[in-house]
Amino acid sequence: MVRMVHLNGPPGIGKSTLARQYVDEHAGVLNLDVDVLRGLIGGWREHFAEVGEIVRPLALRMADEHLRGGRDVVFPQYLARPAEIERFEAVARDSGAEFVEIMVLDTRQRSVERFARRGGGGGDPDWHEQVKEIVAREGGAEFLAQAYDQLAEVVRSRPAVTVLSSQEGAVERTYGALLSILSR
Numbered sequence: 001m002v003r004m005v006h007l008n009g010p011p012g013i014g015k016s017t018l019a020r021q022y023v024d025e026h027a028g029v030l031n032l033d034v035d036v037l038r039g040l041i042g043g044w045r046e047h048f049a050e051v052g053e054i055v056r057p058l059a060l061r062m063a064d065e066h067l068r069g070g071r072d073v074v075f076p077q078y079l080a081r082p083a084e085i086e087r088f089e090a091v092a093r094d095s096g097a098e099f100v101e102i103m104v105l106d107t108r109q110r111s112v113e114r115f116a117r118r119g120g121g122g123g124d125p126d127w128h129e130q131v132k133e134i135v136a137r138e139g140g141a142e143f144l145a146q147a148y149d150q151l152a153e154v155v156r157s158r159p160a161v162t163v164l165s166s167q168e169g170a171v172e173r174t175y176g177a178l179l180s181i182l183s184r
Helices: 017-023 033-040 048-068 084-094 108-117 127-138 141-157 171-182
Strands: 003-008 073-076 098-104 162-165
Touching: 003 084, 017 073, 017 162, 033 048, 048 073, 048 084, 073 098, 084 098, 084 141, 098 141, 098 171, 108 127, 108 141, 127 141, 162 171
Parallel strands: 003 073, 003 098, 098 162
Antiparallel strands: none
16 A cells, blocks of 8 residues: 655654665655755745745645655654644545654653754755754754654654654664564
8 A cells, every 4th residue: 555654753863864765775755855845945044934834735745646646655754733744644545545653752852962963964055054043043952852742742642653763873773663663
């Protein structure tokens, strides 16, 4: 069955890394990385939130088209509002695909620390520096801790979520666990 795999989790936990590795090993799967899409829209640095409102509908349409074509989608994106998750779940369901929710987590404290050490990716060389600036303006470590708490609430409120434990530096172990979840 065709499926949409939502890799959710705190910023900097490794969602995009896992998605890239999965897509590299599975021909035809779309890596629907909204952060990469955001970097394709002019003014994203100055208007980060507004550009997010532009790319989310594009991502929904891309997912729908790809799933209706009989191909899987992996969607590495932090989403803490159940209503947003439900929008992507509805696209999967409406296209006849299975929606698989995986929450990639470390402990709250280690997740905050990992964000501070993250780098690379995002489709733009200064992507993570820009995001770090935004997080700093929003409250830094406290903002990230609150984001983690919101994700913990998502896990409690959405019983179909599978939690994938992610340990920093153990990408291959985490990826192996992801493959195990997806083979069920």
